[in-house]
Amino acid sequence: GAVVSQHPSRVICKSGTSVKIECRSLDFQATTMFWYRQFPKQSLMLMATSNEGSKATYEQGVEKDKFLINHASLTLSTLTVTSAHPEDSSFYICSASLGAGVRETQYFGPGTRLLVL
Amino acid sequence: AQSVSQHNHHVILSEAASLELGCNYSYGGTVNLFWYVQYPGQHLQLLLKYFSGDPLVKGIKGFEAEFIKSKFSFNLRKPSVQWSDTAEYFCAVKGWYGGATNKLIFGTGTLLAVQP
Numbered sequence: 730g731a732v733v734s735q736h737p738s739r740v741i742c743k744s745g746t747s748v749k750i751e752c753r754s755l756d757f758q759a760t761t762m763f764w765y766r767q768f769p770k771q772s773l774m775l776m777a778t779s780n781e782g783s784k785a786t787y788e789q790g791v792e793k794d795k796f797l798i799n800h801a802s803l804t805l806s807t808l809t810v811t812s813a814h815p816e817d818s819s820f821y822i823c824s825a826s827l828g829a830g831v832r833e834t835q836y837f838g839p840g841t842r843l844l845v846l
Numbered sequence: 847a848q849s850v851s852q853h854n855h856h857v858i859l860s861e862a863a864s865l866e867l868g869c870n871y872s873y874g875g876t877v878n879l880f881w882y883v884q885y886p887g888q889h890l891q892l893l894l895k896y897f898s899g900d901p902l903v904k905g906i907k908g909f910e911a912e913f914i915k916s917k918f919s920f921n922l923r924k925p926s927v928q929w930s931d932t933a934e935y936f937c938a939v940k941g942w943y944g945g946a947t948n949k950l951i952f953g954t955g956t957l958l959a960v961q962p
Contacts, residue, residue: 733889763950772936772952773890788949822890831878831897831942835950839889 732756733825735838742813743846749809750841752823758803759825763835764796767820776821779806813845848873850939852953859927860961867922867956869911869937876942879920880950881911885933893935896920907931929962 732755742748752762760781765773777798778786785798795817797809806825810817820842824835853868871877881893894905901913911922920937937953 731892772954775949778949824890831876833878833940834880834892834895836892837882837890 730756731827731834731836733823733836733838735823735841737841738839739842739844741844741846744814745812747809747811748813748843749807750821750823750843752806752808752825752838754804754825754836757825757827759806759827760803760829761826761833762800762806763824763826764798764806764808765822765824767822767840773822776808810843813843815845818843818845848939848941848951850937850951850953852935852937852956854956855954856957856959858959858961861929862926863960865922865924865927865931865958867935867937867958869920869922869953871918871920871937871939871951873918873939873941878940878942879911879913880938880940881905881909881920881922882936882938882952883933884936884955890936893922927958927960929960931958932960933958 734753736751762779764776767773776791779798779800781800787793800806822840824837826833826835849872851870879896882890883893884890894903896903896913904910909924913920934955934957936955938950940950
């Protein structure tokens, strides 16, 4: 149980284009999903918290106009990297939370490797 | 602000050796504690978690962790490692204050290599 998928697993795009990454909770409903970025040999850094039916909450330093997040249903959140540049190349990971309050646990997707040329 | 430190960046063990990975956090309030594992080419998987109650938590694949509140620690242990335990291990902490949760903060990870 608690399986989270991401699509695509890897994407290569030209500078200036937009890329959409999907995150789905396959066997549970997730009111809250999270988007992380992982740099090589570093830990996961939270980019934003996505709540179903409301605007995402972005972490300090994350441009909300560049990283558009939509959480239209309890099983799907999307991250769109707009006008991507080479410095946006990274590994993007989503998670979906199961349980509520003090019992909340995040389950992670397999990640999407983005390379911007 | 919350922070998590994992002291060992790389650990190399022979099969059947015992494992202990350190994790310390800084946060004065109530915490939820997690260990995640990332096997080569795979995504983060939950190994075990602590919310409350018995500070000794048992997880999957023979792993356990002990929450020592006075030391702000949540070390991961396994009595006898296998080659298949080769992976990167992340400690994560989520703090609670005033009924609201803080975000999940990850340590920098420990890369474990088990030699057959």
